[in-house]
Amino acid sequence: MRHHRLGLAALLLMVGWAAPAAAKCTLGTPGATQRVAIGDTGRSMLLRVPAKLNGRAPLVFVLHGSTGDGAGILAQSKLEETAERHGFLLAAPDAGIPAGNGYVWNIPGVPTVTGKVPGPGDPDDVAYLGAAIDWLAAKGCADRGRVYATGLSGGGRMSSWLGCVTADRFAAIAPVVGLRAGNPSAADPRFPDPASCTPSRPMPVIAFAGDKDSTNPIQGGGAGYWQYPMHTAEARWADLNACRRPLPERRLENGVIERGYADCRGAADVVARITPGAGHVWTADNEAMWAFLARRRR
Numbered sequence: 428m429r430h431h432r433l434g435l436a437a438l439l440l441m442v443g444w445a446a447p448a449a450a451k452c453t454l455g456t457p458g459a460t461q462r463v464a465i466g467d468t469g470r471s472m473l474l475r476v477p478a479k480l481n482g483r484a485p486l487v488f489v490l491h492g493s494t495g496d497g498a499g500i501l502a503q504s505k506l507e508e509t510a511e512r513h514g515f516l517l518a519a520p521d522a523g524i525p526a527g528n529g530y531v532w533n534i535p536g537v538p539t540v541t542g543k544v545p546g547p548g549d550p551d552d553v554a555y556l557g558a559a560i561d562w563l564a565a566k567g568c569a570d571r572g573r574v575y576a577t578g579l580s581g582g583g584r585m586s587s588w589l590g591c592v593t594a595d596r597f598a599a600i601a602p603v604v605g606l607r608a609g610n611p612s613a614a615d616p617r618f619p620d621p622a623s624c625t626p627s628r629p630m631p632v633i634a635f636a637g638d639k640d641s642t643n644p645i646q647g648g649g650a651g652y653w654q655y656p657m658h659t660a661e662a663r664w665a666d667l668n669a670c671r672r673p674l675p676e677r678r679l680e681n682g683v684i685e686r687g688y689a690d691c692r693g694a695a696d697v698v699a700r701i702t703p704g705a706g707h708v709w710t711a712d713n714e715a716m717w718a719f720l721a722r723r724r725r
Contacts, residue, residue: 450567452480460507460517466562468555472520473497475510476568485515486569487720488556490578490585493540494527500579504603509713513721516569518559522585523550532585536610536623537652540581552585553593560596575720577601579709580643583634584652587660594626598725599633603711604643606634606699608663616654617647619663629668629695633719634661635712637705638684645701661687661699668695683712694723 455461458478464471477484487510491500497519501507510517522530524545531539533552538544556576563569574597576586583605590600591609609624611617636645636657643649647656665673670688677685679700687698698719702710 450565452476452483452566452568454563454566454568458511460501460519465555465559468558468562470520470523470550470555472518472559473501474519474563475501475507475517477511477514477516479514480516480568481514483564483567483570485573485575485721486518486560486563487515488518488520488559488574488576488578488586490520490532490576490582491522491529492579492583493531493581494529495579495582496521496529499529500582503579503709504577504711504713505709506577506713509717513717515573515717516563518563520556520559522581523552523555532581532588534584534588534610534652538650539652540650553589556589557593557596572724573598574725575599575601575723577603577711577716578605579603580605580707583607583643590630590632590664591624591626594628594630595725597630599631599720599723601633601635601711601716601720603635603709604637604640604707606632606636606657606660608660608667611651611654616651618655618659621663624663624667626667628725629691629693630664631668631691631693631695631697631719631723632661632664633698633700633716635700635702635710635716637702637708637710639704640707642707657699661697664688664697665691668692668697670695670697674698681712 522532583602587607609619612620645657665688668691670691672690
């Protein structure tokens with residue numbers, strides 16, 4: 428019997444039998460950003476394919492602010508340069524709800540900057556981003572275990588929302604001037620409604636902000652979608668991730684203030700970086716962001 432099995436193996440090799448080859452990413456031109464249609468969603472997004480793409484790559488979604496678009500956030504964030512240095516796919520979609528000269532994200536239960544709460548007839552951005560992950564993975568481009576979300580302002584709130592409701596799809600989030608941990612509570616908007624953020628697994632978080640932001644003030648207040656302080660959001664994520672050790676606040680060499688929580692379940696640390704004097708702008712250190720994201724896998 429043993430000789431029979433060896434003979435069969437040799438025969439299969441002789442006739443060229445092999446396992447089906449994995450799909451190879453052929454989307455776009457390596458080293459360039461271009462618009463690609465996402466499957467049968469009827470929507471498209473800007474996609475940066477790094478020049479040195481080596482197999483399935485990590486995928487970072489960068490989400491624009493309210494009334495912005497994908498092209499605008501690429502220019503603001505400068506993440507295309509970071510994607511080239513580190514070899515990750517960078518996707519910059521447009522949100523689904525038109526507003527002003529751009530779009531706003533559908534975060535159920537809270538008003539957009541237009542004052543309107545999204546309804547059942549509005550595009551489902553969570554479903555769309557999930558479909559984009561599936562399509563990019565099916566094309567052999569994205570590694571499902573290394574998908575991340577960052578975004579500015581309304582895009583930061585949307586990346587927070589993704590952490591709340593699709594923790595099974597994202598390995599970590601990195602909101603910029605937009606960290607939330609659920610919708611403001613109707614009973615007391617100084618705190619998040621715990622029922623609106625129930626991630627299925629611990630979610631690593633690194634968040635960036637400026638202490639002079641008057642649009643999404645870190646002290647809380649502001650518009651109806653904001654309200655509770657950024658520190659409250661950090662503490663809520665620490666609770667959700669079962670973090671056991673608050674980190675002492677420290678000032679980094681560049682003057683940025685860093686604080687957070689460690690010893691969290693699943694190594695899902697929570698880190699916040701506050702830039703003194705900065706307002707409602709892209710305050711993220713892209714290298715520090717990527718270093719945090721790159722250590723996390725789903």
